[in-house]
Amino acid sequence: MEKIASFTIDHLRLLPGLYVSRKDSMGDVTVTTFDLRFTAPNREPAVEQPALHTIEHLGATFLRNSEVKDQVVYFGPMGCRTGFYFLMFGDKEPEEVCDLILRMCDFILDFEGEIPGARPEECGNYSEQNLMTAKYYIRRYKKELEEHRRFTYPE
Numbered sequence: 001m002e003k004i005a006s007f008t009i010d011h012l013r014l015l016p017g018l019y020v021s022r023k024d025s026m027g028d029v030t031v032t033t034f035d036l037r038f039t040a041p042n043r044e045p046a047v048e049q050p051a052l053h054t055i056e057h058l059g060a061t062f063l064r065n066s067e068v069k070d071q072v073v074y075f076g077p078m079g080c081r082t083g084f085y086f087l088m089f090g091d092k093e094p095e096e097v098c099d100l101i102l103r104m105c106d107f108i109l110d111f112e113g114e115i116p117g118a119r120p121e122e123c124g125n126y127s128e129q130n131l132m133t134a135k136y137y138i139r140r141y142k143k144e145l146e147e148h149r150r151f152t153y154p155e
Helices: 049-063 094-110 131-148
Strands: 017-026 029-037 072-077 083-089
Touching (some): 017 131, 049 072, 094 131
Antiparallel strands (some): 017 029, 029 083
16 A cells, blocks of 8 residues: 555654645645644644644634635644644645744734634534643744744655
8 A cells, every 4th residue: 555645754853844745636726735733743742632622723713714715725633633734725835824824823822712613513522622722832833933934844
């Protein structure tokens, strides 16, 4: 069986950053998958589930209400809980979306109140949310992006 692309990245060398995970095309449509890596895999603890869930709700809400909302395909957590996948229509590069992701971070850091979509009729696990811990992870991730601008997977 063929190894999928994400399993070919050396996760022992991977650091927090914003990477292109893959680009898929069908006909004249391209979808770019971004890897928003929040933690260093296998060297730092994974993002706590309630924080991950809160970031998912707030990040998706921000992105689907942004100026590029018609280009957004998906925003959600990685199964390993070390970050998020962000899928957009178009042949994109990390430099093109970095400011958008930083603004998403600011939105989450400034957010107060009820988490969008966190009611029993709106979410299958609505009560597992933690805004304070989500802000901790977002603060760390934003600092990494601003200071290091890691856009290329390690070789």
